Amino acid sequence: MGLFGKIIGALKKTKDNISSKLAALFQKGIGEDFYDELEEILISADISVITAEEIVDQIRAEAKKEKLKDKAYVVDLLKDVIEDTLCEAEVPEIEYPAVIMLVGVNGVGKTTTIGKLANYFVKQKKSVTVAAADTFRAAAADQLSVWAERAKVRIVKHEEGSDPSAVVYDAVSSAKAKGTDVVIVDTAGRLHVKANLMEELKKMDRVVRRDYPEAHFYKFLVLDATTGQNALSQAKLFDEAVELDGIVLTKLDGTAKGGFVVSLCGELRIPVVFVGTGEKLDDLQLFDAEEFTEGII
Amino acid sequence: MALFSSLSERLNHIFSKLTKHGRLTELEIKGAMREVRIALLEADVNIFVAKKFIADVSEKAVGQEILKSLNPAQQVIKIVNEELIALMGSSNAKLETADKPPAVIMMCGLQGAGKTTLCGKLAVLLKKQGKKPLLVACDIYRPAAIEQLKVVGGKAGAEVFERGTQNPVKTAKQAVEYARSMGFDPVIIDTAGRLHIDDALMQELENVKAEVHPNDILLTVDSMTGQDAVNVAETFNKRLDVTGVILTKLDGDTRGGACLSIKAVTGKPIKFIGVGEKLTDLEPFYPDRMASRILGMGDVLSLIEKAQEAVTEEQAKRMEKKLRDASFTLEDYLEQFESLKKMGGIASVMGMMPGMSKFKIKESDFDEKKVERIKAIILSMTPREREKPEIINSSRKKRIAAGSGTSVQDINQLLKQFDQTKLMMKQVKSGRKLPFMR
Numbered sequence A: 001m002g003l004f005g006k007i008i009g010a011l012k013k014t015k016d017n018i019s020s021k022l023a024a025l026f027q028k029g030i031g032e033d034f035y036d037e038l039e040e041i042l043i044s045a046d047i048s049v050i051t052a053e054e055i056v057d058q059i060r061a062e063a064k065k066e067k068l069k070d071k072a073y074v075v076d077l078l079k080d081v082i083e084d085t086l087c088e089a090e091v092p093e094i095e096y097p098a099v100i101m102l103v104g105v106n107g108v109g110k111t112t113t114i115g116k117l118a119n120y121f122v123k124q125k126k127s128v129t130v131a132a133a134d135t136f137r138a139a140a141a142d143q144l145s146v147w148a149e150r151a152k153v154r155i156v157k158h159e160e161g162s163d164p165s166a167v168v169y170d171a172v173s174s175a176k177a178k179g180t181d182v183v184i185v186d187t188a189g190r191l192h193v194k195a196n197l198m199e200e201l202k203k204m205d206r207v208v209r210r211d212y213p214e215a216h217f218y219k220f221l222v223l224d225a226t227t228g229q230n231a232l233s234q235a236k237l238f239d240e241a242v243e244l245d246g247i248v249l250t251k252l253d254g255t256a257k258g259g260f261v262v263s264l265c266g267e268l269r270i271p272v273v274f275v276g277t278g279e280k281l282d283d284l285q286l287f288d289a290e291e292f293t294e295g296i297i
Numbered sequence B: 001m002a003l004f005s006s007l008s009e010r011l012n013h014i015f016s017k018l019t020k021h022g023r024l025t026e027l028e029i030k031g032a033m034r035e036v037r038i039a040l041l042e043a044d045v046n047i048f049v050a051k052k053f054i055a056d057v058s059e060k061a062v063g064q065e066i067l068k069s070l071n072p073a074q075q076v077i078k079i080v081n082e083e084l085i086a087l088m089g090s091s092n093a094k095l096e097t098a099d100k101p102p103a104v105i106m107m108c109g110l111q112g113a114g115k116t117t118l119c120g121k122l123a124v125l126l127k128k129q130g131k132k133p134l135l136v137a138c139d140i141y142r143p144a145a146i147e148q149l150k151v152v153g154g155k156a157g158a159e160v161f162e163r164g165t166q167n168p169v170k171t172a173k174q175a176v177e178y179a180r181s182m183g184f185d186p187v188i189i190d191t192a193g194r195l196h197i198d199d200a201l202m203q204e205l206e207n208v209k210a211e212v213h214p215n216d217i218l219l220t221v222d223s224m225t226g227q228d229a230v231n232v233a234e235t236f237n238k239r240l241d242v243t244g245v246i247l248t249k250l251d252g253d254t255r256g257g258a259c260l261s262i263k264a265v266t267g268k269p270i271k272f273i274g275v276g277e278k279l280t281d282l283e284p285f286y287p288d289r290m291a292s293r294i295l296g297m298g299d300v301l302s303l304i305e306k307a308q309e310a311v312t313e314e315q316a317k318r319m320e321k322k323l324r325d326a327s328f329t330l331e332d333y334l335e336q337f338e339s340l341k342k343m344g345g346i347a348s349v350m351g352m353m354p355g356m357s358k359f360k361i362k363e364s365d366f367d368e369k370k371v372e373r374i375k376a377i378i379l380s381m382t383p384r385e386r387e388k389p390e391i392i393n394s395s396r397k398k399r400i401a402a403g404s405g406t407s408v409q410d411i412n413q414l415l416k417q418f419d420q421t422k423l424m425m426k427q428v429k430s431g432r433k434l435p436f437m438r
Helices: A005-027 A034-043 A047-067 A071-084 A112-121 A138-150 A163-177 A195-211 A230-242 A260-267 A289-297 B007-019 B026-042 B047-062 B064-068 B074-089 B115-128 B146-158 B168-182 B199-212 B229-240 B256-265 B287-294 B298-309 B313-326 B330-343 B348-354 B369-378 B383-387 B395-402 B408-431
Strands: A098-103 A128-133 A154-157 A182-187 A216-224 A246-250 A272-276 A283-286 B102-111 B134-138 B159-161 B187-191 B216-222 B243-247 B270-274 B281-284
Touching: A005 A071, A034 A047, A047 A260, A047 B026, A071 A260, A071 A289, A071 B064, A098 A112, A098 A163, A098 A195, A098 A230, A112 A128, A112 A138, A112 A182, A112 A272, A112 A283, A128 A138, A128 A163, A138 A154, A138 B146, A154 A163, A154 A182, A163 A182, A163 A283, A163 B074, A163 B168, A163 B281, A182 A195, A195 A216, A195 A230, A195 A283, A216 A230, A230 B159, A246 A260, A260 A272, A283 B369, A289 B064, B026 B047, B026 B134, B026 B256, B047 B074, B047 B243, B047 B256, B074 B287, B102 B199, B102 B229, B115 B134, B115 B146, B115 B187, B115 B243, B115 B270, B115 B281, B134 B146, B134 B168, B168 B187, B168 B199, B187 B199, B216 B229, B216 B256, B229 B348, B256 B270, B330 B369, B330 B383, B369 B395, B369 B408, B395 B408
Parallel strands: A098 A182, A098 A216, A128 A154, A128 A182, A216 A246, A246 A272, B102 B187, B102 B216, B134 B159, B134 B187, B216 B243, B243 B270
Antiparallel strands: A272 A283, B270 B281
């Protein structure tokens, strides 16, 4: 199993699904409904309707130039188009000292991802501090403490209900003093349409930029692969609030496809950086467009 | 832009195009249905569910019914609406009751769907009905899940039964025994989030079910779920024979297609919807309201209910007359703001009103402080200025700004907003009556 074996494994169900659908489609021949059905196959992977239309249009145009010969040809074409789209957003290189803030709606797996991220950096011999800035959800800091213990990293936390920006301030201050390589900030889940909660997030963003300007600051949106087309709205509004540097796609070990990331990379130019594939400490991988595409089609 | 427009906006757009035609031809229905299909897919309705829906609606629309109708567009909306309601189930389903207390409610669902929070919300709801619920912590896997339930239980004022990381089947059994002896009813069992394809964990749920025979097994589903909602719902239902579904996080901008899909593949009713982070933010699910909301015809019923609480009949009549006479003044504007505040914020009300979803209204535009400022500004005007805002020149603006402790820009902004509101009112009025102004 290679580096990305887990992603491929996780996406195997998706793959079987689309491949068998495509095979069935070819048995019927390239007729009137061919493109409609091709579009439906993409949509059923949660690729957005507009993106699916665009991909199908590209294939339609290609087909005009060169006759669509067989299944393998269309599969290759599909892969090319999707992979190209995924590569349109560039993945940031992490430089140190770094502050990484995870944001997202409720229940996407931010706290779990922080545990895994902490472990990822520890393995690269970096010193890590996690900041429990989710002071809203009951026992969120306790949950993060367990993860911090598992990853053997330091945690900065305050009481439940306290100001999250104060937690962030403490975390970056101590990181500066101690020369910590990476500070990872957990934030409370918030729906992207709640203006006041987004303001709170902006405040945390300002605290890091103002009080730790020498750090490289990355803001990652955590998205649940089970999510549908709403992922685009989430990305758009979180990006408007704090300017996202990337996506962490979680829960890819289920049957959901997470196809919406194609639209995120293509339209919003936000790259997928990490992929979560389980609940264990090392179930986190770097995203690879080629492998991801390979897994989907 | 179209990417982020809601299903109701989309359908509104489609049907406003249709309204311009006289009678509908088969071809036009086909065209409209193609748009409905896209709208449904963008709303995360499962592709097969959407296809069947389109087929059903087309069949009904092209038939006799449409030809008889005097207003074909309205007829199509009616059929689409009826079919949506039929898909989502026809009435509001309640919790099951037990012959012998305590009733047992088991929660289940994927990770992060919102089960633990829901346990607290259900406890609050049941306490209001005079019950004495017991919360049971059976999520032994997620770090601090038990702690979270304890905090939630504390906030809800409900006792929490926990046995640490002991086997959940045993904990559930002991909890029911405890409830029976202590007079708790119902017992609400929180379980760990799990993937529907995780055989071992699904088996665990089956074991809990076999041990305590729940009256209700409620599948909790995030309303933002995409195409995969059908797989999740189907698997949970196949293994546990769930009794109902709770949709969470409906206070976001999700188009909520998952709710159509889940009902279609499981046949199980959606019993409640979660609409916020507070423990009181749990509402019964009304398919008819949801359908008209999806269609952009507004959640007229909910709105009427809310409006009746906040606006007196007399006030409503007066307002309607003013709208019709186009004599809507700043004074009325202020009155409206205060009524809206009582109704739970303009954003929630606007979302429920027919034709309003196309106006972009952010909650931030109407926060408490701004309303207070608007109030101060309007109260600093003379009665004549409130009647005829067009007479407000720059020296008047300076005086009003000084009087209300605001700036001239604030006055300008308010006047602009007022003009926009008037325009909006005009547009709504030209279509239909405002639902709460009968």
